[in-house]
Amino acid sequence: MKKIILTAIAVSASAMSFTAAAQFAKPEDAVKYRKAAFTVTAAHFGRMGAMAQGKAPFDAKIAAENAEIVANMAKLPWHAFGEGTETAETKAKPEVWKQNAKFKELSEKFQAESVKLVAATKTGKEDAFKAAFTATAGTCKSCHDDFKNK
Amino acid sequence: MKKIILTAIAVSASAMSFTAAAQFAKPEDAVKYRKAAFTVTAAHFGRMGAMAQGKAPFDAKIAAENAEIVANMAKLPWHAFGEGTETAETKAKPEVWKQNAKFKELSEKFQAESVKLVAATKTGKEDAFKAAFTATAGTCKSCHDDFKNK
Structure with missing residues (x-):
């Protein structure tokens, strides 16, 4: 019974988790x-x-409309960077796996900023939008600089 | 002034619209x-x-979790089937543009069923999930049969 519960927890926790390579054949x-x-x-x-x-x-x-789509999309790619996917044809640098904690941290910054961007667009104020857009774009760039080949 | 208002309405209405090819370079x-x-x-x-x-x-x-992602994603592809995109390398049949009203109707059925699928998953009942999944899968198939090359 304990094993069943632990398995259930593991399956549940891994659903959207970072290393759920098993979700891809x-x-x-x-x-x-x-x-x-x-x-x-x-x-x-x-x-x-x-x-x-x-x-x-x-x-x-x-x-x-676009900010909401970005905020939804921002949650998705990370579970597809599982172990074993570094050898495929990819622009991802080996650092994604070697410095995985930092990669995860930057991916979470992007997600957080994209949520703030949605809020900024909803103020209807162009200045607030531009500031939040710039902050979000910065999280794209900082991650690409360290973790993506050109 | 009238022209400005009409332009504003047109821009707004086209944002997520079906033929907004101009959104792609x-x-x-x-x-x-x-x-x-x-x-x-x-x-x-x-x-x-x-x-x-x-x-x-x-x-x-x-x-x-997966149903919510599908319901969000289901809104997206249609505005990328604009005029001028039928000549690119695509599995889309010419019927997408020749029978555009039917294509639009089927795309909307998929969107509607995917929303029902989210509701079904939230009941927690496997039978409800399976029935809604089958209904949604049916909308995929009916559209692919008429509008997508293998």
Whole structure:
């Protein structure tokens, strides 16, 4: 009985966890998944970027729609960086696995800033949006600098 | 002034609309985006599928987490099927554009069923989950049959 409970806890805890490589049949599937998640994230982040940089007119509603998608997407890729996925065709540097605690910390900063970005868009204030966008973009860059090959 | 208001309405209405090809710089970007959105969707739908088919033990919490991701993802790909994206490398059949109203209708059925699937997972009842999963999977199949090449 104890074993069953422990197994149940383990399954439950691993559902969205960092090293749940078992959720993918093959390492290539995990890599394809995480690339896909970043592709969707980047598209919506880019639409906000156009507004933040003054290339598109600021529209609070559009900013909020995109920020919400980014905040949802920001939760997803990390469980696809499990052990065994570092040897597949990937732009992820070996540091993702060698310095996994730091990678996890940066991924959590991005998630936290993306939630703040949603809140900023909902104020309807362009300045608040731009500041939160810049902060979120900074978390992308700091992680890419250390953990992603160009 | 009237023109400004109309423009504002048009921009706002097009944000998540079906033919907003202008949101992508190139048709290839739209195709890459929609493929990515479906990749993420399929991964999470597949995890529920394993439970629905008895290949994995039913866990209402894991089912709910995956169902919520699918319901969020289900909103995304459609605006990337804009005019001009039918000539890129795609598995989408020409019928997506020739019978666009039907395509839109089926995409909306998938979205509606995925929302019901979230509700079903939250009941915690395996039977309700399986029934809603089957209904949602049916909307995938009916759209793929008519609008996606193998």
